Amino acid sequence: MNSPRFASAWANAAGWEDALHAVIAALPRLAQANLGFLYVSDHFAFALEPILSRLRQHTGVLEWVGATGVGVLGTQGAALDAPGISVMLGAFPLDSFRVFSGRKPLPRDFAAYAALVHGDPLTPDMSELVADMSLKVRGGQLAGGLASARQQAWQIAEEPLTGGLSGVAFSKDIQTLTGVSQGCLPLAGNWRITAAQDTLIERIDGRPAVEVFREAAGPALGADLRRAVSTLLVGLTDDDSDRRQFAARRIVALDVRTGRLAITESVDAGQHMVFLKRDEAAAREDLQHMLQELRDACPRPPAGGIYVSCAGRGGIMFDDDETEIRAIREVFGDIPLAGFFAAGEIAGSRLYGQTGSLTLFV
Numbered sequence: 001m002n003s004p005r006f007a008s009a010w011a012n013a014a015g016w017e018d019a020l021h022a023v024i025a026a027l028p029r030l031a032q033a034n035l036g037f038l039y040v041s042d043h044f045a046f047a048l049e050p051i052l053s054r055l056r057q058h059t060g061v062l063e064w065v066g067a068t069g070v071g072v073l074g075t076q077g078a079a080l081d082a083p084g085i086s087v088m089l090g091a092f093p094l095d096s097f098r099v100f101s102g103r104k105p106l107p108r109d110f111a112a113y114a115a116l117v118h119g120d121p122l123t124p125d126m127s128e129l130v131a132d133m134s135l136k137v138r139g140g141q142l143a144g145g146l147a148s149a150r151q152q153a154w155q156i157a158e159e160p161l162t163g164g165l166s167g168v169a170f171s172k173d174i175q176t177l178t179g180v181s182q183g184c185l186p187l188a189g190n191w192r193i194t195a196a197q198d199t200l201i202e203r204i205d206g207r208p209a210v211e212v213f214r215e216a217a218g219p220a221l222g223a224d225l226r227r228a229v230s231t232l233l234v235g236l237t238d239d240d241s242d243r244r245q246f247a248a249r250r251i252v253a254l255d256v257r258t259g260r261l262a263i264t265e266s267v268d269a270g271q272h273m274v275f276l277k278r279d280e281a282a283a284r285e286d287l288q289h290m291l292q293e294l295r296d297a298c299p300r301p302p303a304g305g306i307y308v309s310c311a312g313r314g315g316i317m318f319d320d321d322e323t324e325i326r327a328i329r330e331v332f333g334d335i336p337l338a339g340f341f342a343a344g345e346i347a348g349s350r351l352y353g354q355t356g357s358l359t360l361f362v
Contacts, residue, residue, distance in 0.1 A: 003093075003303065004090050004091060004092045004093070004096075004174060004303055004304070004361050005030060005032075005090070005091045005303060005304075006030070006088055006089065006090050006091070006303055006304030006335075006336035006361065007027060007028040007029070007030040007033070007088070007089045007336050008027070008074055008075055008086070008087060008088040008089070008304070008336035008337055008338050009022075009023045009024075009026040009027040009028075009074065009076075009086075009087055010023065010026075010072065010073065010074025010075065010076050010077060010084065010085070010086040010087070010338070011023045011026065011084060011085060012077075012079050012082055012083060012084040013083065013084070014083060015083075016040075016043075016044040016047040016050075016051060016083070016085070019041075019044065019083060019084055019085045020051055020054060020055075020085055023085050023086075023087050024054075024055075024058050026076075027058075027059075027087060027089070030059075030089045030090075030091050031091065032091040033059060033060070033061050033089040033090065033091045034061060034062075034063065034090070034091060034092055035061065035063050035064075035065070035089070035090040035092055035097060035099075035168065036055060036059065036061040036063065036064040036065075036066075036087065036088070036089055036090070037064070037065060037066055037087065037088040037089075037090070037116075037306060037338045038051070038052070038055065038064050038065070038066035038085075038086075038087055038156055038338075039066050039067060039068075039069055039072045039073075039085070039086040039087075039338055039339060039340035040066070040067075040068050040069075040072065040084075040085050040086075041068070041069065041070070041071060041072055041082065041083045041084045041085065042068045042069065042070055042148065042149035042150055042151070042153070043082075043083035044083060044085065045068045045149060045151075045152065045154055048068075048154060048156065048160040049159075049160060051085065052064060052156070052159070052160075055087065059089060061089060062158075063099050063158060063168075064099075064156055064157075064158060065099055065116065065118065065156055065157050065158075065166070065167055065168045066118065066155070066156040066340075067118040067145070067146075067147035067148075067153070067154065067155050067156060067340060067342070068147050068148065068149050068153055068154045068155075068340075069147065069148050069149075069311070069340030069341045069342060070148045070149065070150065070311050070341050071084070071311070071314065071321065071340065071341035072084045072085060072086040072338075072339070072340045072341070073086060073307060073309065073321075073324075073325055073337075073338075073339045073340065073341070074086040074087075074088075074325075074337055074338055074339070075325070075329070075334050075335065075336060075337040077321075077322050077325060078309075078314065078321045078322045078324065078325045078341075079321050080311065080314035080315060080316070080321045080341050086338040086339065086340065087338060088304060088306070088336055088337065088338035090304065090361075092174065093173055093174075095171070096170060096171045096173045096174050097168050097169065097170050097171065097174065098110045098112070098168065098169050099157050099158055099166075099167070099168050100157065100166060100167065100168070100169060101155070101157035101158070101161055101164075101165075101166035101167075102161070102163060102164045102165075102166065103157075103161065104157070104158070106136065106169055110169065110171070111138060111171060111172065112136065112137045112138060112169035112170065112171070113137065113138050113139040113141075113170060113171060113172040113174075114137060114139050114141045114142075114143070114169070114170045114174065114176045115133070115137050115141075115142050115143075115144075115167055115168065115169040115170065116142075116143050116144045116167050116168050116170075116306060116359065117130075117133060117142050117143070117144040117165050117166065117167035117346055118144050118145065118146070118147055118155040118156070118157075118165070118166055118167055119144070119145070119146045119147065119155070119164065119165045119166075119344070119346070120146070120147060120153060120155065120162050120163050120164060120165075121146040121147065121148065121153055121343040121344060122153070123163055123164055123165075126146065126344070126351055127265075127350070127351045129164065129165055130142065130165070130346055130349065130350065130351045131349045131350070133165055134348065134349035135349075137169065138172075139172075140348070140349060141176070141178065141348060142346050142347065142348065142349065143176065143178040143306065143308075143346060143347055143357060143359040144167060144306075144308060144345075144346045144357075144359075145308035145340070145342030145343070145344060145345045145346055145357065146342050146343040146344035146345075146346070146351075147342070147343065148311050148340070148341060148342050148343035153343065174361065175299075175361070175362050176359055176360065176361055176362070177294055177297055177298060177302075177359070177360045177362055178347050178348070178357060178358065178359045178360075179290040179291065179293060179294040179347075179357070179358050180290065180345070180347045180348075180352060180355050180356070180357050181283070181286045181287040181289075181290040181291075181355060181356045181357075181358075182235075182246070182248045182276075182278075182286060182352065182354065182355045183248075183278050183282065183283035183286055183287070183313065183317060183354055183355065183356070184233060184235075184248055184276040184277055184278035184282050184283070184286060184354075185276065185277055185282040185285060185286060186235060186246070186274040186275070186276055187216050187217075187232075187274065187275045187276065187277055188216075189216055189274065189275065190272065190274060191204045191205055191212060191216075191272070191273050191274065191275070192204065192205055192270065192271070192272055192273070193267055193268070193269055193270065193271045193272075193273055194206050194269055194270075195269055196267045196268060196269050196271070198266050198267075199252075199262050199263055199264065199265060199266055199267065200260050200261070200262050200267075201234070201260065201261040201262075201263065201267055201273075202258075202259070202260050203259075204273070208258075208259025208260075209259055209260055209261045210225075210254055210255070210256055210259045210260065210261060211259060213228070213232075213251075213254070213261060213275065214228075216232075216275040217232060217275070225254060225256070229251050229254055231277065231278070231279070232251065232275055232276060232277055232278075233248045233249060233250055233251060233275070233276040233277075233278060234248070234249050234250075234251060234261070234263050234273055234274075234275060234276070235247065235248050235249070235273060235274040235275070235276045236249060236265065236267065236271060236272075236273055237271075237272040237273060237274060238272070246273075246274055246276070247265070247350055247352065248276055248278070248352070248353070248354065248355075249263045249264045249265045249353075250263065250264045250353070251263055252264055264353075278354070280317060280318060283313075283317050283318065284318070284323075287324060287327055287356060288327065290356075290358070291327060291328065291331040291332075291358070292331070294331075294358060294360060295331050295332065298360065298362050299362060300362055301332070301333075301335075301362075302332055302335055302360035302361060302362050303335070303336070303361045303362065304335055304336040304337065304360075304361045305328070305332070305335055305336070305337045305358055305359060305360045305361065306337070306338060306339050306358075306359045307324070307325070307328060307337060307338075307339035307356065307357070307358050307359075308339050308340060308342050308345050308346075308356070308357045308359075309324055309339065309340075309341050309342065309345075309355075309356045309357075310341065310342060310344075310345060310353060310354045310355055310356065311341040311342060311343060312353075312354050313341070313354065313355075313356060314341060317354075324356055325337075328358065332360075345357045
């Protein structure tokens, strides 16, 4: 066995036993399966231990990773704010992965080239923790998301747990590709922050930030700053060479008197940025662009995937909760797939929000 193989199943039901029974009945048998991915609706968080126990008994797979979500998804569909379970089994080459957590750190002698991680949304400085974790992965590439729940959010790394980051690291023998759709498109113009303090953008290209913001918004939005703030975002970039490579951040305050903008991340003078528009049309276009880029980058048809969507997407952003899953199927077919609606999405070395992140095993 030189490359991983996968099988998945997804089900919604009012009770966890009914949902698990439906998943087990639909889950294809996978010879040599040795790693399981489990995403459970927060409605069933109280039953994580018996769910894990029954899955181990049925599949023979001992090692599991995953998280709770305010909704779960799979190849067959997706449901936000509904009870359900999503499972994917993987048959990986021996010694090609390690499950880790705060209780069981990643071994120093394991050369990790990629990792699928899940985090606790209540852990302070999660962005810094994600960036630090990416330095422990030789390829520098993380994927995954923050567990979500109406009450206590849980991660799974062999057992249910809370706090920090957990997940599974892969050796160089496992090839993954990750794409991120932030649901927004850049407006005209490349800008540079020339004065900033913490999360406050004071001047852009030497001008008051609000003045540049109003100009970028255009006459209609610029005349209604309250609406503009709720519609537009700031995209932070490493340089101005690729306008699609950005980290979208919300604008949380605007001060006309001082000309300053406040966003949800600390910024530095000299940092490049773009202004972004987020609506359903932009989200659909960006999702299609991300999927096409991934397909073009795949050296062969993917064997399976993990999709993490923000809890603010689904039917809130699109026509219905299954819009993203249908788009994935249209591009990649009915590949084995599991995932959840998260409190934050992780890709590369960054923590995102309002995004959809697809990781493919190729």
